[in-house]
Amino acid sequence: MSLLKEKIIQSAVRLFMEKGYRATSIQDIADDCSIAKGSLYKVFGSKEDLFICILKQRQQYMMDEVERIRKLALPRRETYLAEITSLFQFFSRHGYYISRDYTEFPPASSDNVYSLIQQIQIQMFNYYENLLSRQYGSAISQWKWDVTSLFSGLVREYTFHLLFAFKPIHIEQLALFIAERMDDLVEGLVKTSPQALLTTELMKEYEAVDLESLVPTNSARMSSLLHTIQSIIPELYVPNVRKSELEQVAKLLEEEMNKEVPRAFLIQALLRDLSVEPELSSHADQLQQRLGEIRQENKPR
Incomplete structure (x- = not known):
């Protein structure tokens, strides 16, 4: 989930709690996020879509x-x-x-x-x-x-x-x-x-x-976490060169995870690089945890 999307959701939850769904407008949420209403509509097509999310x-x-x-x-x-x-x-x-x-x-x-x-x-x-x-x-x-x-x-x-x-x-x-x-x-x-x-x-x-x-599999969770990381990278306040590096790291990580026999050492290195950025660290840590659970499940008993 991108940083902007998470910000909109947090704002909407708070306003819905304070005012109720019907009394809260998209303009209220946009103002609370300090963004234009049009920018919010690029993320969520309607207030209903936001509420469903x-x-x-x-x-x-x-x-x-x-x-x-x-x-x-x-x-x-x-x-x-x-x-x-x-x-x-x-x-x-x-x-x-x-x-x-x-x-x-x-x-x-x-x-x-x-x-x-x-x-x-x-x-x-x-x-x-x-x-x-x-x-x-x-x-x-x-x-x-x-x-x-x-x-x-x-x-x-x-x-x-x-x-x-x-x-x-x-x-x-x-x-x-x-x-x-x-x-x-x-x-x-x-x-x-x-x-x-x-x-x-x-x-x-x-x-x-x-x-x-109703409980997603580890592979589904990992795919979701990786997608979240990829969506956050373009919004990071870092030089464009660094963004390009991170995008390449995420791409390599995705390719390695999809291999039949992923190389654990390479995945570890790629995750460490992503974790350097504070906005990505929690997602990278969760991804690391999921990978660890899969390795544990696949250990011979």
């Missing part, structure tokens, strides 16, 4: 955090608590993501936005089901969608109290409280064995979601 970006952040926690390979209970904690941390950082996002857009207002919001809601609900099924297994199989619905309600209600009612609740304490209440709920269901309300038949659209497909 923000929604997709936030959803990807959520999936990235799920992936990070799973890779820690913690005991099941610790993973469960860590993921619940991460939910509230995520919503605390991206409050707009769950506040106005889902209330400012009735179905007729924007087909593209409304469709994406529906898709995100289904993905998140399906993630909750996956989280609970990993923790409780067959104990909730009969009532998994009812349990998911109750869990979702708890998360949303307590998020409201955290963000909008300004209740000083400690997130780790909240995560433990909810986990223990879900324990109580599951114990009660197993004991009384009520009839499920949200049956598999009723929840077909959720059953069809493949959660794993």
